[in-house]
Amino acid sequence: xxxxxxxxxxxxxxxxxxxxxxxxxxxxxxxxxxxxxxxxxxxxxxxxxxxxxxxxxxxxxxxxxxxxxxxxxxxxxxxxxxxxxxxxxxxxxxxxxxxxxxxxxxxxxxxxxxxxxxxxxxxxxxxxxxxxxxxxxxxxxxxxxxxxxxxxxxxxxxxxxxxxxxxxxxxxxxxxxxxxxxxxxxxxxxxxxxxxxxxxxxxxxxxxxxxxxxxxxxxxxxxxxxxxxxxxxxxxxxxxxxxxxxxxxxxxxxxxxxxxxxxxxxxxxxxxxxxxxxxxxxxxxxxxxxxxxxxxxxxxxxxxxxxxxxxxxxxxxxxxxxxxxxxxxxxxxxxxxxxxxxxxxxxxxxxxxxxxxxxxxxxxxxxxxxxxxxxxxxxxxxxxxxxxxx
Numbered sequence: 001x002x003x004x005x006x007x008x009x010x011x012x013x014x015x016x017x018x019x020x021x022x023x024x025x026x027x028x029x030x031x032x033x034x035x036x037x038x039x040x041x042x043x044x045x046x047x048x049x050x051x052x053x054x055x056x057x058x059x060x061x062x063x064x065x066x067x068x069x070x071x072x073x074x075x076x077x078x079x080x081x082x083x084x085x086x087x088x089x090x091x092x093x094x095x096x097x098x099x100x101x102x103x104x105x106x107x108x109x110x111x112x113x114x115x116x117x118x119x120x121x122x123x124x125x126x127x128x129x130x131x132x133x134x135x136x137x138x139x140x141x142x143x144x145x146x147x148x149x150x151x152x153x154x155x156x157x158x159x160x161x162x163x164x165x166x167x168x169x170x171x172x173x174x175x176x177x178x179x180x181x182x183x184x185x186x187x188x189x190x191x192x193x194x195x196x197x198x199x200x201x202x203x204x205x206x207x208x209x210x211x212x213x214x215x216x217x218x219x220x221x222x223x224x225x226x227x228x229x230x231x232x233x234x235x236x237x238x239x240x241x242x243x244x245x246x247x248x249x250x251x252x253x254x255x256x257x258x259x260x261x262x263x264x265x266x267x268x269x270x271x272x273x274x275x276x277x278x279x280x281x282x283x284x285x286x287x288x289x290x291x292x293x294x295x296x297x298x299x300x301x302x303x304x305x306x307x308x309x310x311x312x313x314x315x316x317x318x319x320x321x322x323x324x325x326x327x328x329x330x331x332x333x334x335x336x337x338x339x340x341x342x343x344x345x346x347x348x349x350x351x352x353x354x355x356x357x358x359x360x361x362x363x364x365x366x367x368x369x370x371x372x373x374x375x376x377x378x379x380x381x382x383x384x385x386x387x388x389x390x
Contacts (some may be wrong), residue, residue, distance in 0.1 A: 001318070001346055002356055006382065009316055010097065013288040014106065016281050018301075019114035019121075021065075022292025022322065023086070023375045027079040028118055029064040032217040035257045035297070040221045048239045049228040055242035056212045057226075058249055059205060061257060066198050067117050068176050086375040087124035091169065093383045095130045098167035102390045109168045111149070113278050115175045115298060117254050121197075122171070122179070131168040136191045144180070144189035146273045174274040174301075176254030189253055189270060197251055204245040211241040252296045275304065282308035282315055291319040292378055295326065295335040303337045310341040317345040320373040320382070324349045350377070361385065 021030040037057055044050040067073060074080035098108045112121065125132035135149060136142035149170045173180075181192035205212075213227040231238050255271060282289060282305065289305070296302040296319075309317055321327035327349040334345065350370040354362070364385070370377045 001353065002358070003350060003361055003382070003385050004389065006318070007386045009288045009318075010386060011101065011390070013286045013316065014105075014281070014284050015094075015098075015110040015287045016287060017110065017112045017114075018291040018294055018305075019112060019116055019287060020292070021116055022293025022295075023118055024083055024116055024118055024293070025374065027074070027077065027083045028068060029217070030038065030344075031061075031297075032311065034061055037221055037224065038214075041224075044225065045213075048232055048236075048288060049225065051239040052228045052242065053215060055239070055246050056215055056224075058256075059212045059242075059245065060215045062201060062205065062249065063367060063376065065117065066252075067202050069178055070198060070202070083375070084120060084124060084127075086379060087120045088128050089379050090375070091121075091128050091130050093379065093387050095128070095167050097387050097390060099206055106281075108166060109170060111170045111172060111277075111281050113172050113174055113274075114254060115173075115294070115301070116389050117173065117177050119177065119179050125169065125171075131166055132171065133168055133173045136175075142191040143183065144191070144270065146270070146277065148287070151275060167295075172274055172277060174255075174278060176252070176271070178252070179252070180253035182251065183252055187269075197248070201245065201248045201252075204248050207244070208241040211235065211238040212245075223340060223342060236298055275300070279304050279308060283312050285312075285314050287312070287314065288316045288318065291317065292373070292377065294319070296330050299333075302333055306334055306337045306340065306345075309345050310338070313342045313344060315344055319345065319347045320378055321347050321349045322372045322374065348373070350381075353381075 021028065034057055038054070041050055041053040041057065044053065063117075066239070068080075094110060098110065101108060114121070121134075122134060133148060135144050135146060137145050137148055149172060178195060178198050179192045180189050181197055182188075183190045183334065203236065211231075213224070213231050215224055215227070221228075253270075296305070305317065309315055319330055321330050327347050330347050350373050354369040370381050374383075
């Protein structure tokens with residue numbers, strides 16, 4: 001697919017993005033095999049070992065993805081600054097693209113759906129000053145309202161009273177967020193901008209860090225079980241000492257990395273509504289969905305995306321695969337959910353994309369092919385060149 005074809009898609013379509021954990025690298029880790037290990041641990045027969053393994057897996061997830069979002073961890077970190085810079089560049093580019101759209105029939109807004117629970121997008125939007133909607137309404141105690149995502153933002157000229165729609169980014173975190181907290185009525189979600197829940201979880205972990213088993217992303221599950229056995233043999237009270245950490249962790253308003261996450265999404269009203277909004281967005285006529293940092297290993301999202309692509313031939317799905325191996329993995333994850341009927345899902349690997357471009361495009365980028373589609377590369381090789389054409 002050429003840059004010019006991508007530009008044509010943008011000019012005539014409703015714009016949507018699907019962000020995955022790959023975009024927040026290298027500062028934050030991806031899930032690795034945590035989801036698989038969670039499924040296996042739930043079937044482990046020894047109760048104490050099971051409790052310890054589950055607590056330790058959540059501790060690994062917490063310390064790899066949540067805790068690094070605290071200012072005390074990221075201030076002065078070069079990787080954090082790099083990742084935040086990528087998000088800022090993305091928002092700046094697309095703010096310009098939306099403002100320059102020629103069609104008056106399409107709204108100047110985009111939907112960013114994300115399975116990420118970090119707060120990079122919120123931070124980048126505040127720094128760049130773009131019009132941003134994360135679903136929260138209110139000043140003293142902001143509450144999450146799904147219906148706010150349908151709002152259109154306009155600006156009136158003070159001199160001539162002309163009304164013009166301005167670009168707005170709707171940010172829908174379909175798996176929840178580290179800055180969400182359950183309201184006292186147990187039904188609503190409040191904004192936890194201070195990340196107080198994350199801090200409390202960290203405090204409980206720090207009280208008994210040696211009670212958890214150390215899990216590496218490269219471990220096999222059998223190796224994890226052996227670690228749990230050894231830990232309990234020397235410290236039988238380890239599972240009980242991990243309990244306060246788990247108690248605080250369960251207060252997080254998010255979908256945990258477990259195979260049962262779709263059932264959790266349906267049970268909880270807010271997550272169900274967010275998935276419904278994702279499905280509805282893809283069912284709209286003349287829609288494009290850009291997917292980045294996402295492998296479609298989340299089966300429920302893969303099924304919804306594939307169903308929408310098959311039911312809506314005017315939907316175009318463009319997936320940026322990090323490399324050829326990632327492309328093969330994404331294809332396997334999608335085809336596991338069914339066949340692609342309308343030929344409207346394109347999975348772009350860096351090498352194949354580069355080969356499809358003309359010499360003018362290549363020369364402007366110094367005739368240097370991308371080696372992997374990470375966030376910085378997607379901005380450089382995809383979004384920035386599109387902006388230059390509009």
